[in-house]
Amino acid sequence: MNIESFIEHEKIKGELYNLCKFNRLPTGILLLGPEGCGNLKLGIKFLKKLLKIDILAHPDIHFIFPLPNPSSKLTDYFYKKWHNFLVNQPYGSFLDWKQKIHSENKDCKIYLEQVEDAFKMINFKSYELSHKVVIFWMLEHLNLNAGNKLLNVLDSPPKRVLFLFIGENEKLILPTLKSRLLIIKLKLISKKMIEKYLILKFNLSKKQAQNIVSVSECNLNTVFKILTNQNETNHLNINFIFWMRMLFNLKHKIDALLIWCSQINDWNRDKKKSFLLFSLEIFRIAHRYKYEKNYINPFFNYQNFNWKQFCRYINTKKVSLINHLISDVIKGIDRYYFFLFNFLDLSFNLNQILFNQIN
Template identity: 85%
Template structure:
């Protein structure tokens, strides 16, 4: 999927672009909004517009982002990782970043050393751009000492230097720091706007677009992951699941082993798989009443699509959709996903194949 094509906050983008047009830049701007609202992506586009460049890997642009507490010579290793993250996951969360650098269980902060390095950069003569830019990603994870250092600079800012801050949790940002910034609050993009965009841009059915929005709760980070999932991989797992459920009495051990594998997936992967399963049941129901409708996902010769659809009817699909939707919506709350997935499997087995007791 082309990241550049994703929807944005057009009104706010216009306001930011006016800063460039009328040369009325404040010293510091904070784009504040919840995960998945697109504030980081919006900031990136604003900087590109301001500096009239296409890429942000430039000596006049400096990024600061949370890092584990490591010696300086080791922290340099993360900068290549960061630029890949910047390109591939502009809607990514802090957890996504920590997974990228394999520090999921470590505390990460923007350190005093990072801030001091950025301040050295802005005191040098500009390489070629109209402004020097310092971008802080996840401002709420700024070390207190680093924050105090930054306050002094914002009180007497150098000329032609812009500080751009990206943050999610206003309560965790130093009040003294916020008071010196122009704060632009962003909300999640509305569900109706995302639905229309998904239908138009990705040729999705209205039902699938609504399911994606419902599961993601309008979080662009989650939507991006769902749309980029490998459909072939999802096909294989769905077929494997249905085959076990068809003969579950003899395959309970296999279901338990496979369920443990599913349990090891991350939450986004679990959501994508169950959302895909919802879509397959919807397609099977449509095929039941329209034999000319072709399943856009399955092309496996060893899976009998027509035979599978014989077990489908309106009442069954309605009950299955309700069960799967409940599990999807509860994934973020479940501590032990395996139990709920197994319960879902037993219920679908009973609904589809009319088994009473195993």
């Protein structure tokens, strides 16, 4: 059994394949859908069928993707990163890509220089394929100069050249560009489809599959992150439980809290942020669970943690305060403030908010 049996959009896949079969290919196709819907994966599969090839590392195929600055020529470094991303994170997000190229804090765009390089390539005779193909990933991050250049080419397109665009946010894509493309809109895969796939492929129980789908909200990028980071998730779960237990009985656990906070302080910056973001998500889930008893329990495998009892300490006002406090600590990490003091202060504040009757 393979994943395509479940998560591909069968109706849309049929529409794309009919374009191949009846030779009705437009110059430009935009696969538009939210993060985790599988539009890049579907586009790649379509191209492989159209071009009758198994891999996309080919001289007749040119990828364009956001980069940190216009002087970032498409060197071997970026291409290696990109092809690794395609293989290992075909449902990956824009943020995942920025992290992969170590540009989390930079404004990555598709620049005019990249578009011009692609157009030089398509002016040469095809190496062996029926079409030259240019694939734009994250079309909404096309800068204005690059967009104007692209419009000119689409108005007088070269023969036997296909432009495939992948995008998520329709509002950020130039209307003049959209008007020149065949737009195919995708939605997130249904809960039942993903649950069925997880149960059959990974031998999960129905409850485990439901929890993963609920946490991910049907975002395939998140689904596969959960599956591939089970050890990390377990590590975060255990530390969160340990933290809450210390805060519940803080009067007698201050020494243990100081030792544990010192251990957290030794983590690298990304790990600290991951733990705090994870904790924020747990508080959000607990708040929703309080009012919707059939909602997910992220600690269903931890029999020594009373999730229902924990949720009784959560309410809207508390979650709002907690969100503000944790967000401030995360900002402090980015600004290299002294984490240990900030985290200790956060712990004492959470103790007051959660367990000392702040309503």
